[in-house]
Amino acid sequence: MAVPKRKMSRSNTRSRRAQWKTSAVHLVACQNRACRQPKPQHVACPxxxxYDGRQVVQPA
Structure with a gap:
């Protein structure tokens, strides 16, 4: 099993972790023609x- 010979420095560790970026949530229009509010993909419209043309939750 490969094991590092030396401890990685704090600056190198932080430089590597600086590349971990989150992406913004992709919003799509609700399929309900009366609604058309932006919502996350694959999620019931708040x-x-x-969702998918069916009433699955009570609107808030």
Whole structure:
């Protein structure tokens, strides 16, 4: 098993971790023609409560 010979310095560790970036949530329009609010993909619409043309949750 490969084992590092020396401890990685704090600056090198932080430089490597600086590349870990999160991406913004991709929003799409709700499929409900009456709603059309932006919502995250593959998630029930928080405004109308529909997902894939079905009512799955009560709107808030």
């Amino acid at each position: 405004a109308c409560g529909q």
